[in-house]
Amino acid sequence: xxxxxxxxxxxxxxxxxxxxxxxxxxxxxxxxxxxxxxxxxxxxxxxxxxxxxxxxxxxxxxxxxxxxxxxxxxxxxxxxxxxxxxxxxxxxxxxxxxxxxxxxxxxxxxxxxxxxxxxxxxxxxxxxxxxxxxxxxxxxxxxxxxxxxxxxxxxxxxxxxxxxxxxxxxxxxxxxxxxxxxxxxxxxxxxxxxxxxxxxxxxxxxxxxxxxxxxxxxxxxxxxxxxxxxxxxxxxxxxxxxxxxxxxxxxxxxxxxxxxxxxxx
Amino acid sequence: xxxxxxxxxxxxxxxxxxxxxxxxxxxxxxxxxxxxxxxxxxxxxxxxxxxxxxxxxxxxxxxxxxxxxxxxxxxxxxxxxxxxxxxxxxxxxxxxxxxxxxxxxxxxxxxxxxxxxxxxxxxxxxxxxxxxxxxxxxxxxxxxxxxxxxxxxxxxxxxxxxxxxxxxxxxxxxxxxxxxxxxxxxxxxxxxxxxxxxxxxxxxxxxxxxxxxxxxxxxxxxxxxxxxxxxxxxxxxxxxxxxxxxxxxxxxxxxxxxxxxxxxxxxxxxxxxx
Numbered sequence: 001x002x003x004x005x006x007x008x009x010x011x012x013x014x015x016x017x018x019x020x021x022x023x024x025x026x027x028x029x030x031x032x033x034x035x036x037x038x039x040x041x042x043x044x045x046x047x048x049x050x051x052x053x054x055x056x057x058x059x060x061x062x063x064x065x066x067x068x069x070x071x072x073x074x075x076x077x078x079x080x081x082x083x084x085x086x087x088x089x090x091x092x093x094x095x096x097x098x099x100x101x102x103x104x105x106x107x108x109x110x111x112x113x114x115x116x117x118x119x120x121x122x123x124x125x126x127x128x129x130x131x132x133x134x135x136x137x138x139x140x141x142x143x144x145x146x147x148x149x150x151x152x153x154x155x156x157x158x159x160x161x162x163x164x165x166x167x168x169x170x171x172x173x174x175x176x177x178x179x180x181x182x183x184x185x186x187x188x189x190x191x192x193x194x195x196x197x198x199x200x201x202x203x204x205x206x207x208x209x210x211x212x213x214x215x216x217x218x219x220x221x222x223x224x225x226x227x228x229x230x231x232x233x234x235x236x237x238x239x240x241x242x243x244x245x246x247x248x249x250x251x252x253x254x255x256x257x258x259x260x261x262x263x264x265x
Numbered sequence: 266x267x268x269x270x271x272x273x274x275x276x277x278x279x280x281x282x283x284x285x286x287x288x289x290x291x292x293x294x295x296x297x298x299x300x301x302x303x304x305x306x307x308x309x310x311x312x313x314x315x316x317x318x319x320x321x322x323x324x325x326x327x328x329x330x331x332x333x334x335x336x337x338x339x340x341x342x343x344x345x346x347x348x349x350x351x352x353x354x355x356x357x358x359x360x361x362x363x364x365x366x367x368x369x370x371x372x373x374x375x376x377x378x379x380x381x382x383x384x385x386x387x388x389x390x391x392x393x394x395x396x397x398x399x400x401x402x403x404x405x406x407x408x409x410x411x412x413x414x415x416x417x418x419x420x421x422x423x424x425x426x427x428x429x430x431x432x433x434x435x436x437x438x439x440x441x442x443x444x445x446x447x448x449x450x451x452x453x454x455x456x457x458x459x460x461x462x463x464x465x466x467x468x469x470x471x472x473x474x475x476x477x478x479x480x481x482x483x484x485x486x487x488x489x490x491x492x493x494x495x496x497x498x499x500x501x502x503x504x505x506x507x508x509x510x511x512x513x514x515x516x517x518x519x520x521x522x523x524x525x526x527x528x529x530x531x532x533x534x535x536x537x538x539x
Binding site: 028031032035036038039040041045049052053056076077079080081083084087122123124126127130131134135136137139140141144145210211213214217218221227228231243246247250251260263 | 289292293296303304307308310311312313314317318320321324325328353356357360392393396397398400401404405408409410413414415418484485487488491492501505517520521524525
């Protein structure tokens with residue numbers, strides 16, 4: 001009679017409010033309003049913008065493929081830049097990646113290699129391309145060098161991380177046979193990371209292809225230069241043709257990538 | 266002692282082990298062949314002027330020489346304001362992208378939106394957003410909205426929709442069906458299922474995707490100024506065009522600092538929310 005069983009008491013579900021989350025959302029909303037006013041956004045301007053956007057799209061249609069020779073030439077150069085930059089980038093990032101792996105190398109070596117990788121990664125490829133354009137002149141060489149730098153930053157980092165995750169037992173086994181350093185790498189380390197490495201290469205090829213269509217904006221070769229020129233001459237129908245061509249090439253490359261991943265799974 | 270006799274004919278048939286089937290081997294060979302051919306053809310046909318290549322180390326040395334020491338006085342006069350603008354562009358762009366990417370992400374997730382046509386439509390939107398580089402988006406928005414940071418923010422936003430929407434959709438597809446089913450049996454309306462069933466499951470992933478994109482956007486918004494979309498790129502472009510190399514190096518140095526600070530910040534926030 002006196003027992004007050006907990007089951008009998010009516011319970012009410014109270015949802016706990018996460019005050020930190022609520023506060024963060026409010027801050028984000030306030031920031032949104034602040035920046036929108038800072039950038040002078042108002043309804044009128046947006047409506048004008050939408051009108052102009054419609055006008056703009058109207059002028060882009062239909063795409064004009066008349067100057068296809070120019071288009072193909074630029075596109076081929078972009079593809080060449082991407083292929084060469086990926087090849088050279090991969091070859092260079094192999095040693096850098098090894099040197100940056102903390103389980104194989106002394107600490108001071110990994111620090112130097114890691115600094116190099118961070119240096120390669122910290123700038124957008126287009127900014128690197130500007131510097132190379134000033135250094136080696138206009139043309140595909142500057143674009144290629146810029147993308148090589150970007151490739152080293154990406155592949156060497158992932159490669160080093162992949163090496164750090166390998167099993168050391170196999171290395172020990174190879175070492176126990178008295179194998180010299182390079183044999184340890186060739187038979188102990190490489191077979192363990194090769195599969196992932198190919199994945200990185202295919203990703204980087206994809207990313208280089210996207211960027212190689214852009215470095216032309218700063219004069220570093222490829223279709224980007226053609227695109228920028230078309231923009232400045234208000235040839236918007238040619239612009240849309242170039243954009244369609246870029247998207248088509250990127251999607252085609254993605255298809256090839258998928259086939260490649262299936263082959264090397 | 267009669268042992269079961271093994272039928273040697275079926276067991277010991279001569280078999281050789283091979284890792285790949287004949288088709289796989291041929292495909293792999295073809296692939297290597299095409300790769301090597303592509304590299305060789307590219308190397309032979311690309312227009313690289315050999316004199317430029319030989320000259321490159323000297324030219325780079327000259328450039329670095331002109332860059333040192335960086336012009337520190339350029340920071341308070343120009344860089345500081347431009348850098349703030351860049352950060353605003355990246356953040357506003359990311360926020361706008363979130364607003365647009367959430368509905369598209371919901372639309373693309375096949376377990377949430379059970380309508381093939383809508384899935385495909387959303388996927389098309391995401392692919393087109395990702396296939397166009399942020400610089401091209403910036404060119405488009407500069408033409409539409411006029412030069413300035415707003416065009417940059419819109420460019421960043423439209424480029425990020427594809428990224429955030431795709432990963433958000435994948436997170437939704439991976440969420441556990443149990444809680445959703447439980448909610449559905451109580452007769453909860455669609456909106457409650459979304460906010461009480463799906464959202465709590467994906468919220469850490471969602472914010473980590475957004476943080477990751479914000480980090481990328483900060484780097485990307487730094488170049489938008491080259492096409493007139495505001496930010497630090499404008500300061501960089503001005504310095505480059507006037508050949509003030511010491512100012513260029515100051516801009517690059519400040520970018521490096523901001524990128525490093527943001528990297529630390531993002532790692533810290535990520536540790537808290539996951």
